[in-house]
Amino acid sequence: MGMSKLHTFSHGIHPDEYKEFTEHLPVERMPFSDEYVLPLGQHIGAPSKAIVKKGDKVLRGQKIAESTGFVSVALHAPVDGTVTAVDLVENTSGQMVPGIRIKTDAYSTQQFSQPLPPDPTTLSMKEFLASVQESGLVGLGGAAFPAHVKFAIPEGKTCRYIILNGCECEPFLTSDHRTMVEQPDAIVDGIGILQHFIKAEKIFIGIEANKPDAIEILGRKIADSTLPVEVIPLKVKYPQGAEKMLITAVLNKEVPSGKLPLDVESLVSNIGTIAAISHWFRKGMPLIERIVTVTGTALNRPANLLVPIGTPIREVLDYCGGLKPGASRILLGGPMMGQVQKTIHTPVVKGTSGLLALTDKEVKPMEEYSCIRCGKCIDACPMHLNPSLLGLLAKNDLWDEMEENYVFDCFECGSCSFVCPSGIPLVQSFRVAKGLLREKKAKEKAG
Amino acid sequence: MANEVVVSLIILTGLGLLFAAILAVAYKKLKVEEDPRIDKVESMLPNANCGACGVPGCRAFAEKVVNNELSPSKCTVSSSDGISNIATYLGVSASQEEKRYARLLCAGGAKESPNKAGYSGNLKTCRGAALVSGGVKECSWGCLGLADCEVICDFDAIHMNANSLPVVDIDKCVACGDCVDICPKGLFVLMPVSQKLIVQCKSLLEGDEALARCSVACNGCGRCAADSPKGVIEIKSNLAVVDYSRNNEASKTAILRCPTSAIVWLDQDKQFVPNQKSALPIGKVENQNYDEDVYYQ
Numbered sequence: 001m002g003m004s005k006l007h008t009f010s011h012g013i014h015p016d017e018y019k020e021f022t023e024h025l026p027v028e029r030m031p032f033s034d035e036y037v038l039p040l041g042q043h044i045g046a047p048s049k050a051i052v053k054k055g056d057k058v059l060r061g062q063k064i065a066e067s068t069g070f071v072s073v074a075l076h077a078p079v080d081g082t083v084t085a086v087d088l089v090e091n092t093s094g095q096m097v098p099g100i101r102i103k104t105d106a107y108s109t110q111q112f113s114q115p116l117p118p119d120p121t122t123l124s125m126k127e128f129l130a131s132v133q134e135s136g137l138v139g140l141g142g143a144a145f146p147a148h149v150k151f152a153i154p155e156g157k158t159c160r161y162i163i164l165n166g167c168e169c170e171p172f173l174t175s176d177h178r179t180m181v182e183q184p185d186a187i188v189d190g191i192g193i194l195q196h197f198i199k200a201e202k203i204f205i206g207i208e209a210n211k212p213d214a215i216e217i218l219g220r221k222i223a224d225s226t227l228p229v230e231v232i233p234l235k236v237k238y239p240q241g242a243e244k245m246l247i248t249a250v251l252n253k254e255v256p257s258g259k260l261p262l263d264v265e266s267l268v269s270n271i272g273t274i275a276a277i278s279h280w281f282r283k284g285m286p287l288i289e290r291i292v293t294v295t296g297t298a299l300n301r302p303a304n305l306l307v308p309i310g311t312p313i314r315e316v317l318d319y320c321g322g323l324k325p326g327a328s329r330i331l332l333g334g335p336m337m338g339q340v341q342k343t344i345h346t347p348v349v350k351g352t353s354g355l356l357a358l359t360d361k362e363v364k365p366m367e368e369y370s371c372i373r374c375g376k377c378i379d380a381c382p383m384h385l386n387p388s389l390l391g392l393l394a395k396n397d398l399w400d401e402m403e404e405n406y407v408f409d410c411f412e413c414g415s416c417s418f419v420c421p422s423g424i425p426l427v428q429s430f431r432v433a434k435g436l437l438r439e440k441k442a443k444e445k446a447g
Numbered sequence: 448m449a450n451e452v453v454v455s456l457i458i459l460t461g462l463g464l465l466f467a468a469i470l471a472v473a474y475k476k477l478k479v480e481e482d483p484r485i486d487k488v489e490s491m492l493p494n495a496n497c498g499a500c501g502v503p504g505c506r507a508f509a510e511k512v513v514n515n516e517l518s519p520s521k522c523t524v525s526s527s528d529g530i531s532n533i534a535t536y537l538g539v540s541a542s543q544e545e546k547r548y549a550r551l552l553c554a555g556g557a558k559e560s561p562n563k564a565g566y567s568g569n570l571k572t573c574r575g576a577a578l579v580s581g582g583v584k585e586c587s588w589g590c591l592g593l594a595d596c597e598v599i600c601d602f603d604a605i606h607m608n609a610n611s612l613p614v615v616d617i618d619k620c621v622a623c624g625d626c627v628d629i630c631p632k633g634l635f636v637l638m639p640v641s642q643k644l645i646v647q648c649k650s651l652l653e654g655d656e657a658l659a660r661c662s663v664a665c666n667g668c669g670r671c672a673a674d675s676p677k678g679v680i681e682i683k684s685n686l687a688v689v690d691y692s693r694n695n696e697a698s699k700t701a702i703l704r705c706p707t708s709a710i711v712w713l714d715q716d717k718q719f720v721p722n723q724k725s726a727l728p729i730g731k732v733e734n735q736n737y738d739e740d741v742y743y744q
Contacts, residue, residue: 094580096651342564425568428569432575440628443628
């Protein structure tokens with residue numbers, strides 16, 4: 001690559017990175033906690049259905065809930081233990097939803113004795129997708145979309161490019177970074193398995209230039225393989241890890257409004273998801289643990305942890321030395337798009353890439369002033385929308401007009417609110433508008 | 448010079464006359480015949496354009512009434528005199544609809560279900576707050592108290608009380624349904640005034656877990672169901688659910704043993720006032736000397 005210009009998309013923002021807290025810390029395995037809380041709907045789509053009941057003994061890796069449709073995945077026990085309840089649990093968006101609670105057996109170990117899935121080279125596409133669904137795998141980037149649904153190329157569509165997302169553009173987070181540095185072989189193996197079924201012309205790994213070690217290691221590993229893979233270093237910019245931005249950065253193609261990556265013949269997947277495919281087919285390890293960056297200015301000992309899914313976040317914070325005085329906000333995910341938590345009893349779920357503890361200083365609310373039409377939000381919006389106009393429409397409850405101005409193209413990256421000098425809650429009101437419009441549509445559809 | 452003025456005057460006047468003639472012809476030839484009764488009925492409607500009748504706007508409603516597709520009584524904003532005037536004018540029967548109004552199915556205000564965390568967002572609305580961890584309240588189902596319903600009500604029928612709960616003015620409420628749509632927790636329902644037995648709670652938690660989050664929650668103890676004719680109240684997912692189709696069988700006995708006052712009995716036109724002595728520990732309820740009057744204003 002040398003001195004040549006790095007690829008990127010247009011617009012976007014440059015928040016402070018804060019990655020120095022954890023970027024060079026190797027992943028540690030977190031010890032088992034006493035209790036695990038597993039909401040049944042940890043993915044986008046239909047929640048899974050519990051197949052265990054109170055009092056059942058479960059083993060680490062054992063399936064405890066099955067998928068209930070195509071857009072749904074299975075759920076597995078993260079530890080050996082006893083089911084203490086199949087009841088309502090609090091999920092990461094603050095709702096009480098059906099879930100399973102497991103009390104860990106005192107003797108629970110890392111031992112893992114689940115049968116290995118069949119060799120992927122012997123499977124048909126359909127069997128491969130069913131096997132991935134059975135592993136409970138979802139996109140590990142944060143949105144938790146079932147991986148097998150993404151890999152199912154519908155009839156009439158072609159997939160010429162697979163783009164693997166190693167951008168990790170959210171400040172603070174380093175879990176994908178550590179996955180690339182520590183598990184390059186699993187990533188290359190996962191690419192091989194996926195490529196066996198997708199047969200793409202070219203596979204790109206997009207990595208932001210602030211992770212030179214990951215670029216170097218993966219570049220070396222793929223040089224040894226025969227797969228048509230290329231590592232693309234990208235300019236550091238938020239929100240480059242968004243699917244559509246990454247496609248623009250790598251392929252210089254724009255996904256049309258309301259369309260999907262497959263409409264420009266590409267498939268985007270998080271790098272951790274690819275490593276997890278290898279863990280499933282080679283070790284029989286379903287998605288029962290994931291790498292979580294536990295960090296923030298209010299945390300005593302930031303770390304990259306391998307956390308069993310379902311660990312209450314209080315346990316994770318304890319393991320990392322607890323909170324510093326002045327801690328005022330806990331987030332799951334990054335500071336830009338992460339979910340604020342009102343309690344520390346919610347669990348780490350499949351889509352949790354980070355656990356962030358921030359102090360008053362970083363989360364100080366801004367006083368709101370009128371829009372001064374400076375246009376900063378327009379320069380920031382990666383989807384080339386007009387957040388200023390949308391904000392004014394939202395203020396006047398003109399929801400239908402917001403739809404006419406493409407509010408549904410907004411994927412809620414928060415760049416507009418980040419740059420607004422008047423402290424206007426732009427992305428927040430777009431989320432409200434999208435919610436109201438979706439409800440209205442559902443109501444109209446129901447008659 | 449004078450010539451130019453005269454010529455332009457003649458041209459413009461000629462053009463004006465020509466277009467006037469075209470318009471006059473178009474007015475005659477392209478005229479759409481409309482039932483004159485629509486205008487008349489529209490003028491008799493309140494013109495609030497609230498949509499409570501299910502039709503977008505009063506004119507569209509007037510068309511449907513004139514075409515006999517809807518009864519005039521579907522307009523919940525009109526007074527009964529207004530409706531009978533329209534019915535007499537059109538020569539149809541007024542068919543009185545029972546008055547409906549909006550009611551909040553939550554009695555857990557700031558006192559009963561306090562906030563678990565602070566909310567400092569610039570979007571000071573329930574809708575905005577609900578996006579952050581489902582709202583900061585102890586109860587995930589409960590009223591967030593940021594008054595989206597009060598703001599959206601076009602009829603000045605909803606006002607927040609000191610306990611951060613919206614109170615519906617039954618006389619002013621026309622059941623337009625705007626509050627039903629705006630509430631992020633879906634707590635409003637439209638119900639006829641004859642419905643007297645209602646459960647003011649949506650929490651699906653059981654027993655102590657429900658009470659830990661809100662002192663007036665329905666904890667699913669089932670006493671109201673046991674004290675009512677079979678099937679009038681059923682406990683579904685730890686919540687008492689009243690079968691409103693059997694309203695005539697419902698009676699006040701259902702609320703007598705409720706340990707939390709989650710289930711209430713209403714007198715017509717009267718607002719429920721939370722009993723300050725509510726939230727009794729379950730075990731003590733049997734000995735409670737029940738004072739009926741405390742439930743009414």
